[in-house]
Amino acid sequence: MRLEIANLTKRFGDNVVLDSVNLTLDGINSLVLIGPSGGGKTTLLRILAGLEHMNDGNIIINSHCLNCPEQELLEYRRHIGMVYQAYNLFPHLTALQNIVLPLTQVHGMEKRAAEEHACSLLERFHLAEHAHKHPAALSGGQQQRIAICRAVAIKPEYLLLDEPTSALDPEYTSEVLDLIEELHEEGMELVLVTHEMGFAHNAADYVLFIADGGIAAHGTPKDIFETRENPRVNRFLDKVLKYTS
Amino acid sequence: MPKKNLSPRLRDQTLQEQDGLQRKNPPRSSSQLRRGHFFRALFLRPVSPDSSPRQKDNRGILAFNTLLVVLLLSGLMWFGFSRLQYTFMWENVWIYRVNLFNGFLMTILISLGSLLLSTLLGVFFGLAQRSRIHILRIFSRFYIEIIRGTPLLVQILIFFYVIANALGVENRYTAGIVVMSIFSGAYLAEIIRAGVDSVGTTQIETAKAIGLTKPQTYRFVIFPQVITRVLPPLAGQFASLIKDSSLLSIIAIKEFTMAAREVNANTFSTLESYIPLAAGYLLLTIPISFLTKRLEKRFSYET
Numbered sequence: 001m002r003l004e005i006a007n008l009t010k011r012f013g014d015n016v017v018l019d020s021v022n023l024t025l026d027g028i029n030s031l032v033l034i035g036p037s038g039g040g041k042t043t044l045l046r047i048l049a050g051l052e053h054m055n056d057g058n059i060i061i062n063s064h065c066l067n068c069p070e071q072e073l074l075e076y077r078r079h080i081g082m083v084y085q086a087y088n089l090f091p092h093l094t095a096l097q098n099i100v101l102p103l104t105q106v107h108g109m110e111k112r113a114a115e116e117h118a119c120s121l122l123e124r125f126h127l128a129e130h131a132h133k134h135p136a137a138l139s140g141g142q143q144q145r146i147a148i149c150r151a152v153a154i155k156p157e158y159l160l161l162d163e164p165t166s167a168l169d170p171e172y173t174s175e176v177l178d179l180i181e182e183l184h185e186e187g188m189e190l191v192l193v194t195h196e197m198g199f200a201h202n203a204a205d206y207v208l209f210i211a212d213g214g215i216a217a218h219g220t221p222k223d224i225f226e227t228r229e230n231p232r233v234n235r236f237l238d239k240v241l242k243y244t245s
Numbered sequence: 246m247p248k249k250n251l252s253p254r255l256r257d258q259t260l261q262e263q264d265g266l267q268r269k270n271p272p273r274s275s276s277q278l279r280r281g282h283f284f285r286a287l288f289l290r291p292v293s294p295d296s297s298p299r300q301k302d303n304r305g306i307l308a309f310n311t312l313l314v315v316l317l318l319s320g321l322m323w324f325g326f327s328r329l330q331y332t333f334m335w336e337n338v339w340i341y342r343v344n345l346f347n348g349f350l351m352t353i354l355i356s357l358g359s360l361l362l363s364t365l366l367g368v369f370f371g372l373a374q375r376s377r378i379h380i381l382r383i384f385s386r387f388y389i390e391i392i393r394g395t396p397l398l399v400q401i402l403i404f405f406y407v408i409a410n411a412l413g414v415e416n417r418y419t420a421g422i423v424v425m426s427i428f429s430g431a432y433l434a435e436i437i438r439a440g441v442d443s444v445g446t447t448q449i450e451t452a453k454a455i456g457l458t459k460p461q462t463y464r465f466v467i468f469p470q471v472i473t474r475v476l477p478p479l480a481g482q483f484a485s486l487i488k489d490s491s492l493l494s495i496i497a498i499k500e501f502t503m504a505a506r507e508v509n510a511n512t513f514s515t516l517e518s519y520i521p522l523a524a525g526y527l528l529l530t531i532p533i534s535f536l537t538k539r540l541e542k543r544f545s546y547e548t
Contacts, residue, residue, distance in 0.1 A: 051454060074458065078455075086447075087448065088447075090466055091448075092473075092546045102456060105457060105461055105465060106457060106461075150455070154455075
């Protein structure tokens with residue numbers, strides 16, 4: 001994945017969330033965004049997902065230029081996968097229908113073929129027994145895994161995940177992270193916002209520490225989690241890791 | 246929350262949690278306790294963990310209790326009439342049966358017409374409140390507030406004698422259907438707006454993220470969920486519409502109520518004229534209740 005951020009600025013009213021951010025990265029398979037709440041991680045991810053327009057600057061990710069009109073952003077969104085913190089699935093559709101909906105309506109697949117494709121995905125991630133359940137009948141972990149299945153079913157260029165485990169009971173966190181890890185090992189490119197530092201350490205190729213309206217620090221997981229040169233990052237990590245052994 | 250997928254232990258736990266009323270208030274006297282039981286018996290039917298909340302009642306009990314309610318109500322009526330010492334003269338009213346029936350047909354016709362038209366208006370103005378066109382949003386607000394805030398009687402008079410007259414609408418039946426639709430449409434618009442608003446923003450975000458267009462989002466995500474939620478209030482509004490059409494008699498539309506009033510004026514048999522009227526309206530409104538209940542079941546999903 002090639003990422004080029006130039007002078008990116010995003011405001012909500014008077015509140016400047018991202019202030020002239022610059023960054024160029026190349027050959028990254030998994031990019032992890034960490035940092036304090038309200039620092040702008042999610043906003044950056046949403047701009048990367050084509051869900052939010054930027055006020056100024058530009059982002060070029062692979063060959064896509066993201067400072068463009070809504071119609072082009074819609075086209076862009078169709079080729080990437082996005083998973084939110086929670087409530088990804090439509091409550092009136094079963095797990096299977098949730099996966100099939102974008103395949104048939106957005107990507108023009110035949111219903112039969114889409115269902116077969118969805119079933120094989122569910123099978124692979126050991127979710128086949130839940131295919132015909134509605135989200136309300138599933139645990140939070142199962143819901144997130146199915147949401148990830150839906151996102152990868154369209155064979156996206158890359159997968160964006162916004163704190164996919166933050167709304168889960170702790171016992172379900174690992175099953176979701178395992179699935180993400182598995183996808184990563186298969187070569188799926190990821191951009192992930194997370195508070196799971198252990199996972200960030202293991203799975204990331206590159207880590208951005210986002211705080212105070214910009215990229216306060218960035219580097220390989222080794223730089224961020226082991227060398228620990230940046231005092232701002234260290235303060236954050238000390239707090240986050242205080243009660244983990 | 247679906248109880249049927251829980252393990253027995255979990256199920257017991259959730260049942261205990263449902264009993265929170267009892268657990269949360271530890272100090273209680275026996276009279277308080279009795280009041281608590283009474284309240285729960287009145288309003289809080291337990292949700293059975295083994296079946297859907299809308300489980301079927303036992304048939305025998307259902308029949309028995311229905312009979313009991315019917316007997317109770319008819320007893321009450323019978324008591325009232327026996328005190329009144331009223332002599333029913335059905336044969337006087339029977340002479341006018343064709344008039345009553347024609348009025349009934351007219352009410353059905355007007356109701357059907359305005360039901361369709363008001364649904365169109367309701368959907369349009371319900372969605373128009375989210376329009377990108379600012380003036381359309383303002384117009385919808387004005388429409389809804391003015392119509393809901395003024396008496397139907399005045400609306401009928403103004404529409405018929407001022408607006409329809411100016412537009413050259415001669416046919417009072419057309420005018421009647423239009424004014425009833427405008428009236429009911431304002432209520433429907435609010436019901437539909439509230440229904441659409443109740444679909445969470447995260448879902449709309451998700452729809453956007455998976456690449457659905459706006460119309461697709463409405464079709465596949467919003468409407469299917471809105472239908473279940475708005476059916477009960479829609480049914481109520483449709484029943485109101487049918488009954489409210491009786492006010493059209495002031496612009497000399499010979500509908501059901503007007504027919505009954507004429508029969509009464511000719512025969513002086515008040516109750517004999519108006520009891521069939523009540524029965525006739527029930528005949529129209531009960532099927533609506535039934536139909537919406539069935540539709541509700543068809544579209545329902547567990548949340």
